[in-house]
Amino acid sequence: MHLFNTRKIVVALCFFLSSLPFAKAQEMNSLVAKVKAKLDLVNDYTAEGKMKTDVAFIKAPIGRVKVFYKRPNKFKLQRDGGISILPKGGISINIGSMIMSDGFLAIDAGETVVANTKTRIVKLLPNADNSEIILSTLYIDEANLLIMKSVTTTRASGTYEMELSYGQFAKYGLPDKVLFSFNAKDYKLPKGITLEFEDTDQATKNRLKGKKGRVEITYTAYSINKGIADAVFN
Numbered sequence: 001m002h003l004f005n006t007r008k009i010v011v012a013l014c015f016f017l018s019s020l021p022f023a024k025a026q027e028m029n030s031l032v033a034k035v036k037a038k039l040d041l042v043n044d045y046t047a048e049g050k051m052k053t054d055v056a057f058i059k060a061p062i063g064r065v066k067v068f069y070k071r072p073n074k075f076k077l078q079r080d081g082g083i084s085i086l087p088k089g090g091i092s093i094n095i096g097s098m099i100m101s102d103g104f105l106a107i108d109a110g111e112t113v114v115a116n117t118k119t120r121i122v123k124l125l126p127n128a129d130n131s132e133i134i135l136s137t138l139y140i141d142e143a144n145l146l147i148m149k150s151v152t153t154t155r156a157s158g159t160y161e162m163e164l165s166y167g168q169f170a171k172y173g174l175p176d177k178v179l180f181s182f183n184a185k186d187y188k189l190p191k192g193i194t195l196e197f198e199d200t201d202q203a204t205k206n207r208l209k210g211k212k213g214r215v216e217i218t219y220t221a222y223s224i225n226k227g228i229a230d231a232v233f234n
Contacts, residue, residue: 028106028122031140036099038145039173044070046223047174051079055213065217074233098138098150098162103127114139114148115165132156146173158183169222180215 047067068076109121119139126133132154139149146166153159160182167176 024108025106028108031120031142032099032106032122032124032138035138035140035145035147035173039099040071042069042071042172042174043225044068044228045174046226046228047219048221049217049219051218052216053214054216067217067219068228068232070228070230070233074228074230076233098136098147098152099124104136109137112139115163117141117148118143119148144170146170169219169224172222172224174219174222174224176219178217178219180217182213 045067047069049065049067050062051065052062064080066078066080068074068078104127105125107123107125109123111118111120113119118141120142122138122140124133124136124138134153134155136153137151138147140146141148144166147164149161149163151159151161160180162181163179164175165177166174169176
């Protein structure tokens with residue numbers, strides 16, 4: 001009788017241990033879904049702020065910007081004068097784009113502290129073989145369902161990183177400040193910058209190798225869910 005009970009306990013324990021990866025995946029999927037649901041409270045927004053750009057040997061002055069967003073993926077950034085250097089696919093600065101819209105596998109990668117906030121690290125792997133995003137890593141403040149940091153690796157544009165800080169618009173998942181950093185050599189510079197070099201020019205790539213680009217946006221005001229015409233994004 002004792003042996004029988006022992007075997008039952010061992011079988012139950014093995015079943016429990018084998019189910020842990022699945023349970024963890026479900027837990028991570030649930031967490032990501034909650035974060036996305038919070039972001040989905042925002043159908044559209046217009047935001048004003050200031051942008052500071054520092055790309056390799058180019059330092060652009062601080063300029064005022066206006067940002068327009070409309071679900072699911074319309075995004076536009078306007079800068080008043082000065083040099084505006086944004087990566088190819090600059091839509092990635094849109095917060096909602098950090099979470100894949102198509103199928104993905106969520107993996108628990110532990111915990112860490114970001115900006116004095118305890119976060120859960122979740123790695124998102126796309127199900128589609130031809131996805132532009134290869135891997136996305138989110139650092140999530142579970143208590144407030146906020147993305148504190150993301151690191152995204154793409155096929156065409158290398159790896160870029162976003163760090164976010166929040167204030168009065170945290171209830172919508174919208175940051176007060178975004179710091180966007182990337183490998184300068186992986187991105188196309190605007191025409192007229194760096195002596196008219198094109199992004200395919202090897203001399204330019206050599207000059208930018210190992211250099212980091214940074215775009216910092218500090219938002220001063222949001223207008224949320226007021227409606228934006230599609231024509232704004234043309």
